[in-house]
Amino acid sequence: xxxxxxxxxxxxxxxxxxxxxxxxxxxxxxxxxxxxxxxxxxxxxxxxxxxxxxxxxxxxxxxxxxxxxxxxxxxxxxxxxxxxxxxxxxxxxxxxxxxxxxxxxxxxxxxxxxxxxxxxxxxxxxxxxxxxxxxxxxxxxxxxxxxxxxxxxxxxxxxxxxxxxxxxxxxxxxxxxxxxxxxxxxxxxxxxxxxxxxxxxxxxxxxxxxxxxxxxxxxxxxxxxxxxxxxxxxxxxxxxxxxxxxxxxxxxxxxxxxxxxxxxxxxxxxxxxxxxxxxxxxxxxxxxxxxxxxxxxxxxxxxxxxxxxxxxxxxxxxxxxxxxxxxxxxxxxxxxxxxxxxxxxxxxxxxx
Numbered sequence: 230x231x232x233x234x235x236x237x238x239x240x241x242x243x244x245x246x247x248x249x250x251x252x253x254x255x256x257x258x259x260x261x262x263x264x265x266x267x268x269x270x271x272x273x274x275x276x277x278x279x280x281x282x283x284x285x286x287x288x289x290x291x292x293x294x295x296x297x298x299x300x301x302x303x304x305x306x307x308x309x310x311x312x313x314x315x316x317x318x319x320x321x322x323x324x325x326x327x328x329x330x331x332x333x334x335x336x337x338x339x340x341x342x343x344x345x346x347x348x349x350x351x352x353x354x355x356x357x358x359x360x361x362x363x364x365x366x367x368x369x370x371x372x373x374x375x376x377x378x379x380x381x382x383x384x385x386x387x388x389x390x391x392x393x394x395x396x397x398x399x400x401x402x403x404x405x406x407x408x409x410x411x412x413x414x415x416x417x418x419x420x421x422x423x424x425x426x427x428x429x430x431x432x433x434x435x436x437x438x439x440x441x442x443x444x445x446x447x448x449x450x451x452x453x454x455x456x457x458x459x460x461x462x463x464x465x466x467x468x469x470x471x472x473x474x475x476x477x478x479x480x481x482x483x484x485x486x487x488x489x490x491x492x493x494x495x496x497x498x499x500x501x502x503x504x505x506x507x508x509x510x511x512x513x514x515x516x517x518x519x520x521x522x523x524x525x526x527x528x529x530x531x532x533x534x535x536x537x538x539x540x541x542x543x544x545x546x547x548x549x550x551x552x553x554x555x556x557x558x559x560x561x562x563x564x565x566x567x568x569x570x571x572x573x574x575x576x577x578x579x580x581x
Contacts, residue, residue, distance in 0.1 A: 279372075299559035326374055428473070447490075451474055476497050489532060494520070527578060538555060
C-alpha cells in the first residue's frame with residue numbers, strides 16, 4: 230500500500246532532500262533517456278506483472294474497502310484463495326506477480342510474531358511460495374514471483390544496512406533457495422528486485438547508491454509524471470525510475486535505448502482538493518476506458534513490461550470509491566469484467 234505524499238512541495242525542497250543520502254551520478258541510462266527510445270520492444274518479448282497484496286485479514290473487511298471480493302472476504306494466508314488467484318492470473322496471461330513488501334524494511338522476521346501487518350505479509354508470502362511449489366509439482370500453471378521491497382519513510386535505510394538486510398532475506402528465503410529460486414521472475418538473467426523509495430523520491434538528481442549483484446535492481450517512486458526533475462517533457466524517466474502510478478500519459482524508463490516498463494491502472498485517484506493549487510482530478514474507471522487507454526500507451530511505446538497496479542489492494546486509503554478504484558480481482562459489484570478485460574489487453578500487448 231502506497232500512502233501518497235503531498236506533491237505541493239517546492240522544487241527547492243526536492244533538491245535539498247536529494248542530498249540527504251546522496252545520488253548516483255547521471256549514468257549511461259540517464260543520458261540515453263534524453264535521446265529518446267531506439268524503438269519498441271517486440272511483442273513476443275513483452276511481459277506483464279501485477280501488484281499483489283498480502284495484507285488481507287478479517288480486520289481489513291470491516292468497512293475499510295471500496296468493495297468486497299466476488300469470492301467473499303478472505304485472509305491472504307488462505308491456500309484456497311492463493312490457488313484461485315494463481316489460476317485466474319495465469320489464465321489471463323499474467324507472467325508474474327509482484328509481492329508488496331515495500332513497507333517492511335524495518336521488520337525483522339527473526340522476532341516473535343506480534344500480529345501486525347508486516348507479520349501477516351511475510352507469513353502469507355511463505356504460504357504463497359509453498360502453494361505455488363505444490364501447484365508446479367502437479368503441473369498446474371501459476372505466475373512467476375517478484376518481491377517488491379522498499380525504504381518507505383526511511384530513506385536512511387539505503388545506507389544504514391537495513392535495505393541490504395532485507396535483500397539478503399529475500400535471497401536467503403526465496404531467490405537463492407533451492408526449492409523456490411526457479412519460481413522467481415528473472416530479468417536480464419537475475420531475479421528482479423524493485424525498491425520503492427517514497428513519493429516524491431528523496432533522490433531527485435539520480436538514483437540511490439545501492440546495488441546487489443545477485444539481483445537486477447530497479448528503483449520506483451510514485452507519480453513520476455508529477456516529479457519534473459525525474460522525467461523529460463516527453464515522459465521518459467531520466468534516471469530509470471519505475472512509477473507506481475501516473476496521472477495522465479504514463480512515463481517510462483529506457484534500458485539500452487529500449488522502453489523498459491510502464492505502469493497500467495484501471496483508474497487514478499485525485500491529487501489534492503478542488504480549488505487547491507496543483508489540484509488534479511481523479512480519472513475514474515469509465516467502464517474500462519481508462520484501463521484500455523493506459524494499455525494502449527504501453528503498446529504504442531512498446532515497453533518490455535506492463536506493470537498493472539493492482540490485483541487486490543482493496544483499501545479505501547488508495548481507492549476511495551467503486552469508480553475511483555484500480556483493483557482487477559473480481560468484486561461483488563463489478564463481477565469479473567476487469568479480469569476479462571485484463572486478459573484481452575494482455576493478448577493485445579503481446580501481439581500488436
